[in-house]
Amino acid sequence: MKERHNRLSVVKELIKNNRIDNQDMLLELLSEAGYTVTQATLSRDLKMLKVGKISDGWSGYYYALPENDLISESEKSYIQDVRRGVLSIEFSQNFGVIKTRSGHANSVALALDVLALPEILGTLAGDDTIFVILREGMSKEDLLESFKLRIPEIEG
Amino acid sequence: MKERHNRLSVVKELIKNNRIDNQDMLLELLSEAGYTVTQATLSRDLKMLKVGKISDGWSGYYYALPENDLISESEKSYIQDVRRGVLSIEFSQNFGVIKTRSGHANSVALALDVLALPEILGTLAGDDTIFVILREGMSKEDLLESFKLRIPEIEG
DNA sequence: TTATATTCTGTATGAATATACAATACTATA
DNA sequence: TATAGTATTGTATATTCATACAGAATATAA
Numbered sequence: 001m002k003e004r005h006n007r008l009s010v011v012k013e014l015i016k017n018n019r020i021d022n023q024d025m026l027l028e029l030l031s032e033a034g035y036t037v038t039q040a041t042l043s044r045d046l047k048m049l050k051v052g053k054i055s056d057g058w059s060g061y062y063y064a065l066p067e068n069d070l071i072s073e074s075e076k077s078y079i080q081d082v083r084r085g086v087l088s089i090e091f092s093q094n095f096g097v098i099k100t101r102s103g104h105a106n107s108v109a110l111a112l113d114v115l116a117l118p119e120i121l122g123t124l125a126g127d128d129t130i131f132v133i134l135r136e137g138m139s140k141e142d143l144l145e146s147f148k149l150r151i152p153e154i155e156g
Numbered sequence: 157m158k159e160r161h162n163r164l165s166v167v168k169e170l171i172k173n174n175r176i177d178n179q180d181m182l183l184e185l186l187s188e189a190g191y192t193v194t195q196a197t198l199s200r201d202l203k204m205l206k207v208g209k210i211s212d213g214w215s216g217y218y219y220a221l222p223e224n225d226l227i228s229e230s231e232k233s234y235i236q237d238v239r240r241g242v243l244s245i246e247f248s249q250n251f252g253v254i255k256t257r258s259g260h261a262n263s264v265a266l267a268l269d270v271l272a273l274p275e276i277l278g279t280l281a282g283d284d285t286i287f288v289i290l291r292e293g294m295s296k297e298d299l300l301e302s303f304k305l306r307i308p309e310i311e312g
Numbered sequence: 313t314t315a316t317a318t319t320c321t322g323t324a325t326g327a328a329t330a331t332a333c334a335a336t337a338c339t340a341t342a
Numbered sequence: 343t344a345t346a347g348t349a350t351t352g353t354a355t356a357t358t359c360a361t362a363c364a365g366a367a368t369a370t371a372a
Binding site for chain 2 (some may be wrong): 010064
Binding site (some may be wrong): 179195198200202 | 357360
């Protein structure tokens, strides 16, 4: 049953893109999006998504995703750089080699530095190749996992 | 009547220093601190303080102060730079001139850049003077207002 | 001071959100 | 397939939070 999973991402999008004051409002939007559920289910969804309710600094409260899910705009553009540039990632021991489109190595490496992934000790960029040195104790899997989290829609 | 004022700061401290799940819990702590009020009053206090309720990332929710009240440490130090450096601010059309203590122009300008006030298009710093260029559509008043918000205890 | 306005609060209640429970749907395994 | 276990959901209800209203306290103006 993928129903809930799909619904969760729709809820997430709705919260990200709308000012939503309460669950009834969200229920309507969700219904328009083709998911008709009860308030109880929605309440559970929100808890699952760790959605919070915060002040608008003026007179009311609205739902907001947890910080982890709120990627800053500048961060987004770096993520775009990575998305646009990366062709492949391969590993050898605690080294990784990222192949990029020609001329993109620098922007990708800069982006990786800015994103400050905990697995990466440092990067060295040429024209279409980046050397990545993993931190002690970090594995290829750790880094790829981190990638999946921070840079949706990229796979090693 | 200073009662409410005092109570508000106590509430703030309690929220900052404890994990508080609901208003009843907070009522108790507040009572221990010598302020006995009803849930209704507390609810109003919380709204006034713009307190939010956010996920602990695990199984529950707790109260949290708004981000404005939780200025990051690094940001604080930039704010200190501004506080320490600025002597005066004057405007002419969409330009502002900030006079600083000698040698402080650079650190203040850097701080302003980091703080990323939406009214400022760019800055240019000498030794004791900073040119500030306002963004199209932004006024002197907008910037000063923004200052008051982000940098408490500074006036133009 | 007196009159008037404003702020603050509690009571009572309404609105919003969470959950116990039971039913159903799905998954995994033999 | 049959069975057992897990996940998802709605109903009904409990819990939590917000607010209309009225009265008391405080401030403001004359």
